[in-house]
Amino acid sequence: MTRRERPVSRVLVAGGAGFVGARLCARLLLNGSDVICVDNLQTGHISNISTLECMPGFSFIKHDITVPLRVNGRIDEIYNLACPASPPRYQINPVHTLKTSVLGALNLLGLARAKGARILQASTSEIYGDPQSSPQTEGYHGNVNPVGPRSCYDEGKRAAETLFRDYGIQHGVTTKIARIFNTYGPGMAPDDGRVVSNFIIQAISGNPISIYGDGSQTRSFCYVDDLLDALMLLMATPHEVSYPVNLGNDGEFTIAELAKIVLAKTGSTANIIYSPIPVDDPQQRRPDLTLARRVLNWEPKVTLNDGLDQTIPWFRAQLKAGTRLPEVVA
Template structure:
């Protein structure tokens, strides 16, 4: 295993996705050789096209449900559909990606003696009975619900990571990612931020599920990838799990009103029944991230939304006006 950070070869699975493509950019800026792996089921080649000519960037088409044999020093395991619309489209494949993907990347990390970070999720907390959610909370997850392919798949992946750490001494990091948004979100991914922005830009009613009083915490993508990178490079021994997200809490209705204001839209609010197992509250306790690797988010919701609106507005002008999928999270 190489130890010089300037020569480090880093694998990012799901690297052509929304979050992964931003992480690839950051790693290149930090001097890493980056191997971006994606099967393009939800990722998009256009997210990384601007990196293809970079001398330290390589793009590989591969599905992590199959083993991978490459030489690397760092592994960020981000491969998995992350929005309810995407992961519920093929729930069996979602579970395979979570579990087999984790297993194969851990095997690779063991062989290469590489440090590996798992992109886990706040969904491991389910519909939480404790607020805000600290890492010590075990969660309230429906194991047989519509969201369980993702929720339980990620929980099983965490279990595998810690078993490999205890049994095989694999150097792991487990990050629990809370709601993240920003440029390169897909307009049809069904997440609440992209839903609202697309609807506002089209002048359509913004669809709110339930009364819109459920809360979310929104972390801008630049802050998120900075947190993941800091966690990965923190001193050995800090396995986590660690929450990474913005602790500022907003109701879904507050978010809708802010999107309307920032887009200058004439859109109104429309209300629909709340989907099953939709969390009522979601807010991270982030003191562990602050203490372990001196991280906290800096981009305000208004500033992050302005940058996301500009991106989605550009996509809509090119691709037309897509139908918006239904989800509230």
């Protein structure tokens, strides 16, 4: 039986031209689904999906999900990955960031209800704020500053989780909530602004590595392919799995350790410089993955060392191809 003779799932990916979204679109297409990629291109890029545009079953809609979206035909699944995810990007227009999380969630939930589709919200470890408990379990309610410079993103994602949970109960929509911890890998935008891309760009460009604070704060880094596996497994869970599930890698590294690893892997002799730590920057971030292991039968496979071995050459290739890498400063 050919692909077109089989029932084909039709999946909408909001934020599908972004780093994670574009790779998710590619994975879904390879698995035999038709894919509708929706993106306003605020932080996503057409170049991320350029190789997909000629593939059967792929379509692109330029649209901002703060405005209701109409799509003809059936939709079986919706992934909501639409929102800038790094502080330098979501702080450019904080009101729009908040609207994307709240109004965007409502609009896509309404579309899921109208189409009878299941829907997954890409939430974030940022809902835990600067945690006073580690590792962070899904039952930890967080320590978030509601009026700080990061609150447009943190509180927006918290509100979106509430909407997904309550909308699912009230309207019978199958909803999923993925609390995603720091994700990295090939395909990250050079100007992404997060620590992995910053350090790699600085190292291969011969610029000093910029560390905020003394570098003792910790993060846990998940390779993008591991995350994609988890997202698709979560989407396929039964209706009753409507509660948040942490997705990430529970290996914990200080920022200073990450800097030293990147310097060693790139062969850079750049110095490390220190700057004041930003307001509300979390001091510790590590997921408790007990629930993901039990519910999804999943755990991350790619170590930080192996993931960086895949990621650093990608940035080198961008530099060799003439892509202008941003000057990253503290």
